[in-house]
Amino acid sequence: MRSAKIYRLALGLGAVSLLAAACTATDNKSDEPVASPTASASGQVSFWHFFTGREASAIDAVVKDFEASHPGITVKVSKGQDDEKMRQAISAGKGPDVGLSYSTDIVGNFCTSGAWRDLNPYITRDKVDMNQLAPVVRSYTEYKGTRCSMPVLADTYGLYYNKKLLADAGFTEPPKTLSQLAEMAKKMTTHKANGDIDVIGFMPFLDYYENSPAHWAPHWAATWFDQSGKSALATDPAWAAMLTWQKQLVDYYGSDKLTKFSAGKGDEFSAANDFERGKVAMMLDGEWRIAFINADKPNLDYGTAPFPPADDKQNLYGGGYVTGNIVGISRGSDNPEAAWELIKYLTTDTGAIVKLANGIKNVPTTQAALASPDLQVDDKFKTFLDIFANPNSATSPSTANGAEYQTLFGTWLVKWQTGRATDLQAGLESVAKQIDDSLSLGTGS
Amino acid sequence: MTTLVRPATDERVVPPARVRKVPAPLRKKRRKHRLFVAALMAPWAIGFSVFFLYPLAATVWFSFTRYNLLEQPVFIGLRNYRFFFTQDPYSLQSVRNTLWLTVFVVPARIIFALVIAQLVIQIKRGGNLLRTVFYLPALAPPVAATLAFTYLFNPATGPVNQLLGKLGIGWQPLWFSDPALAKPTLLILSVWGLGDVMVIFLATLLQVPNEQYEAAHLDGANAWQRFRYVTLPNIWPVLLFAAVTGVIAMLQFFTQAAVASAVAGGTAPVGGGLGERLGYPDNSMLTFPIWLYVKGFANFQLGYACAMAVMLFVVSLAFTAVLLRRSRVFLYGAEGA
Numbered sequence: 001m002r003s004a005k006i007y008r009l010a011l012g013l014g015a016v017s018l019l020a021a022a023c024t025a026t027d028n029k030s031d032e033p034v035a036s037p038t039a040s041a042s043g044q045v046s047f048w049h050f051f052t053g054r055e056a057s058a059i060d061a062v063v064k065d066f067e068a069s070h071p072g073i074t075v076k077v078s079k080g081q082d083d084e085k086m087r088q089a090i091s092a093g094k095g096p097d098v099g100l101s102y103s104t105d106i107v108g109n110f111c112t113s114g115a116w117r118d119l120n121p122y123i124t125r126d127k128v129d130m131n132q133l134a135p136v137v138r139s140y141t142e143y144k145g146t147r148c149s150m151p152v153l154a155d156t157y158g159l160y161y162n163k164k165l166l167a168d169a170g171f172t173e174p175p176k177t178l179s180q181l182a183e184m185a186k187k188m189t190t191h192k193a194n195g196d197i198d199v200i201g202f203m204p205f206l207d208y209y210e211n212s213p214a215h216w217a218p219h220w221a222a223t224w225f226d227q228s229g230k231s232a233l234a235t236d237p238a239w240a241a242m243l244t245w246q247k248q249l250v251d252y253y254g255s256d257k258l259t260k261f262s263a264g265k266g267d268e269f270s271a272a273n274d275f276e277r278g279k280v281a282m283m284l285d286g287e288w289r290i291a292f293i294n295a296d297k298p299n300l301d302y303g304t305a306p307f308p309p310a311d312d313k314q315n316l317y318g319g320g321y322v323t324g325n326i327v328g329i330s331r332g333s334d335n336p337e338a339a340w341e342l343i344k345y346l347t348t349d350t351g352a353i354v355k356l357a358n359g360i361k362n363v364p365t366t367q368a369a370l371a372s373p374d375l376q377v378d379d380k381f382k383t384f385l386d387i388f389a390n391p392n393s394a395t396s397p398s399t400a401n402g403a404e405y406q407t408l409f410g411t412w413l414v415k416w417q418t419g420r421a422t423d424l425q426a427g428l429e430s431v432a433k434q435i436d437d438s439l440s441l442g443t444g445s
Numbered sequence: 446m447t448t449l450v451r452p453a454t455d456e457r458v459v460p461p462a463r464v465r466k467v468p469a470p471l472r473k474k475r476r477k478h479r480l481f482v483a484a485l486m487a488p489w490a491i492g493f494s495v496f497f498l499y500p501l502a503a504t505v506w507f508s509f510t511r512y513n514l515l516e517q518p519v520f521i522g523l524r525n526y527r528f529f530f531t532q533d534p535y536s537l538q539s540v541r542n543t544l545w546l547t548v549f550v551v552p553a554r555i556i557f558a559l560v561i562a563q564l565v566i567q568i569k570r571g572g573n574l575l576r577t578v579f580y581l582p583a584l585a586p587p588v589a590a591t592l593a594f595t596y597l598f599n600p601a602t603g604p605v606n607q608l609l610g611k612l613g614i615g616w617q618p619l620w621f622s623d624p625a626l627a628k629p630t631l632l633i634l635s636v637w638g639l640g641d642v643m644v645i646f647l648a649t650l651l652q653v654p655n656e657q658y659e660a661a662h663l664d665g666a667n668a669w670q671r672f673r674y675v676t677l678p679n680i681w682p683v684l685l686f687a688a689v690t691g692v693i694a695m696l697q698f699f700t701q702a703a704v705a706s707a708v709a710g711g712t713a714p715v716g717g718g719l720g721e722r723l724g725y726p727d728n729s730m731l732t733f734p735i736w737l738y739v740k741g742f743a744n745f746q747l748g749y750a751c752a753m754a755v756m757l758f759v760v761s762l763a764f765t766a767v768l769l770r771r772s773r774v775f776l777y778g779a780e781g782a
Contacts, residue, residue: 084742084743087514087515087742087745088514088742090515091514091515109513109515109745110515113513113515113516114515114516115515194610196601207710207711207725208711209711256619259600259619259622259623259726260600260601260617260619260622261601262622262711263599263600263601263619263621263622263709264599264600264601264602265711268711331515400513400745401744401745401746402743402744402745404743404744407739407743407744408534411535411724411727411728414725414726414727415727418726418727420624420727430534434534437528437532438532438744438746441511441524441525441528441532441746441749442511442513442744442745442746
């Protein structure tokens with residue numbers, strides 16, 4: 001009797017499972033052919049982006065210009081969206097016509113899965129000159145030959161330094177090597193009466209604000225994967241060199257003191273940012289910080305410079321981490337032609353790119369926009385334009401598992417920097433294996 | 446002493462040896478009755494199928510596939526389950542964290558709620574005010590409450606460490622930023638919000654017949670004996686309810702750990718979602734549901750996340766069954782098992 005019940009239950013579950021399998025979302029809209037060149041797009045386009053506040057207003061202004069120049073198209077903008085939400089919406093067939101992401105890490109997954117449409121047919125039809133884009137930008141907007149995204153401005157990372165704190169410690173120039181950076185950081189650090197850090201010269205924790213292995217990697221020329229696609233954490237000596245330098249500075253300060261300092265940090269994207277309130281003398285950050293400082297603390301006396309490279313790799317000086325915002329058309333888009341018009345406008349129209357770059361202080365991605373006389377460039381911002389153009393600048397690779405390889409590494413790094421992991425090589429080998437195992441599960445390789 | 450007697454089970458109705466033929470009008474009436482019952486049950490049946498049965502079956506199916514939400518799932522047999530037990534670097538840690546919370550938070554909440562409820566019903570003046578005060582934290586949304594706690598326990602700027610310093614205590618713990626203290630701090634947060642359990646205990650304690658206490662008192666029972674032999678048997682079903690719901694809640698513990706780890710680990714990256722910072726520090730707050738979420742929605746491995754969900758479902762079911770079975774032994778003796 002009992003076995004008959006179990007049999008019936010299993011049969012029922014099996015039937016519903018088959019139904020579930022049959023009901024898995026499918027969407028073949030991506031296979032629709034693109035329209036002829038003479039057809040004009042019209043209708044409404046939904047547009048999701050992650051910007052908020054002042055930056056969202058800059059986006060709104062450019063979108064208004066687009067609507068004015070394309071009278072048949074209206075854009076419904078949703079700000080403050082994130083990649084996870086967009087992914088879920090696309091899978092449910094409710095994705096936005098146009099999605100803008102800050103993370104180039106999703107490109108591999110979005111291109112291979114078809115979450116974002118292949119833009120090549122549109123690019124070919126409209127004869128878009130892709131040579132307008134720098135090679136590094138072209139590389140992070142496509143994956144294995146599939147171009148499913150276009151760049152909406154780029155981000156580059158460099159060194160911000162507080163001129164007053166440097167001068168107080170007897171320095172007039174920013175550091176050019178990591179040894180100089182460490183020595184200067186020690187001299188610029190001050191403590192409270194109870195021994196806690198009051199002002200830090202340079203925060204070496206790799207999970208502090210924009211500090212991350214990905215953003216540091218170009219300064220050691222560290223590579224994430226080898227030719228066969230396996231993790232290179234344990235085989236590329238640059239990683240061990242990076243972490244050895246980092247740990248020496250952590251040990252100088254004391255990881256407990258750094259943890260306490262980090263726990264008291266202000267919100268990164270506000271006037272409470274530690275650099276903006278003078279609690280950090282030198283910091284790695286993106287070019288957008290200039291706009292934040294202009295808005296939050298216009299009287300802050302600071303400068304920008306390339307982040308120093310490893311002592312034995314001085315030829316890398318001038319380069320840095322490059323990434324950017326990317327934009328694509330969801331596979332379930334009801335109005336891909338109008339969506340493409342918006343993307344084309346945001347990514348290739350010089351006036352729009354310059355206006356947006358001036359508004360949120362990001363780096364333009366086309367040669368024409370970079371050369372535009374309307375682009376507002378001062379000494380501070382020029383540093384980042386130079387980093388962007390430097391051949392030693394690099395980005396991080398895209399994988400089918402997104403940025404998981406960075407997350408797994410970052411998790412172990414917390415152990416490393418707080419002294420709970422002491423065997424560097426064994427730790428790197430362990431993380432490399434985790435990355436390879438997970439990639440194997442995600443791709444079936 | 447009051448002893449509880451297990452109610453007698455119903456006698457099973459023995460079917461007649463010979464089935465008599467039912468007249469047609471009666472058959473029609475019965476069919477109409479069955480249809481009426483089915484119509485009444487339809488809303489529940491539809492809801493159950495759509496919101497429980499189908500998702501459960503879909504989860505089971507996806508657990509045997511490689512599925513990233515965007516592409517068609519590919520059947521890979523037991524590979525997700527094998528990965529969990531042999532290759533996943535953080536599956537064991539997430540299980541350990543969840544078990545830690547289950548073992549410490551559930552009993553702590555029950556014991557403190559019971560003690561507070563006992564004390565509050567003893568207080569004649571101001572009892573109502575105290576009930577309200579102890580219940581209020583349960584009304585705070587979990588996200589807001591956790592944000593408040595991360596502020597209170599911030600080692601650099603929070604008032605708790607400042608108070609410790611003013612009291613001359615040199616110990617300045619890192620609380621949510623210390624892997625050894627992160628879960629105990631979550632425990633403090635959970636115990637602070639025990640008002641929901643306390644109010645149920647309060648109602649149950651007020652239902653215990655006074656005559657039983659008077660009889661026990663006459664028999665010479667002291668306070669502990671009165672609690673052990675009068676209070677406890679009377680409130681046992683409610684204690685069991687609190688334990689079962691508490692265990693299930695802890696097995697699904699997500700919000701507080703996610704918010705605390707995201708805040709203590711730094712601001713969640715703009716646009717990237719929460720997945721990147723969950724579990725901080727050193728994965729000490731990486732509970733099983735958080736790891737499931739990270740794998741599914743940050744690492745795009747929905748098939749694997751479904752396998753984890755199936756295992757969580759089975760474990761929750763087993764925990765509940767064992768708890769119910771053990772409590773039957775406690776309540777009714779060996780024959781009740």
